[in-house]
Amino acid sequence: MRYGDKTAVDGLSLAVATGTITAVLGPNGAGKTTTLETCEGYRRPQGGSVRVFGLDPIRDRRALMPRIGVMLQSGGAWSGARAEEMLHHLARLHAHPIDTGLLMERLALHECGRTPYRRLSGGQQQRLGLAMAIVGRPELVFVDEPTAGLDPQIRRSVWELLEELRTDGVTVVLTTHYLEEAERLADKVHILDRGRLVASGSPLELTRGGTVATIRLVVTQPFPAGAPESLAAALGPTTELTVLDDVSLQVSGPADQSTLATVSRWCEEQGVLPEALTLGQRNLEDVFLELTGREGSS
């Protein structure tokens, strides 16, 4: 997919299995939205091919539309329509819609049902967008950053809703910058960087067997002056030491016995007693940063 002479998505090859949740991840501008919009039939790629249920998203648009739900990153609703009007309207376009009252309640929208779309808060517009995408009971739903900017409670209800959709056999394709969201929800994750696929796998496959680990140390008494600096020197440049407070610190570095041995030897030398010394598995965020070299906004 190119925009003028800018290549937005290049050589991307991926398949989504029915009844699963797939997360497409990547830094800003990596090509996630472009990829989804191409699958949704909103953009015609200059090369390659896209098939959804074996159909061409542009040529076979009429056949696909009743089977697909789309939540855009923003917009998609008439600005003057009230939230409940907008949802009822979409529900009436479908043969077997979900009860709109129930859906509004699930997404905590019932209190703003009579508010025009343009007056809804960002988070309410976001949730209405999700409700609009699923009200027609689609077989496949594309959701672009479904929980961006939502508070933690509502984010969890959106996660539960997406998990229920999967239980009901719905296929979900989402993009997100919240890596813990992808880790919790996705059966399969695809990481894009500058329009190219850099990794694919289940969250477990991607985080397993890494070469980077995180050691967290909590001691019983505050560190002696200069002690963290001496640990940083003993560990060397391949590790990164972060002092969390006067009794705890974190070391990110090679996941080997020597790093752990250096930390415990240093405790002995400094006369500090570990209260907790834990070796953490790397998570999806660590993998993401390793692969893309830039942070997601988790």
Ligand SMILES: Nc1ncnc2c1ncn2[C@@H]1O[C@H](COP(=O)(O)OP(=O)(O)OP(=O)(O)O)[C@@H](O)[C@H]1O
């Ligand atoms: N309509 C357009 N015209 C020109 N360039 C575009 C257009 N849409 C996207 N791009 C460019 O294509 C690249 C991919 O954009 P895209 O929106 O797909 O990325 P993204 O991964 O979804 O980013 P974000 O996380 O910021 O939403 C970016 O460099 C972007 O500037």
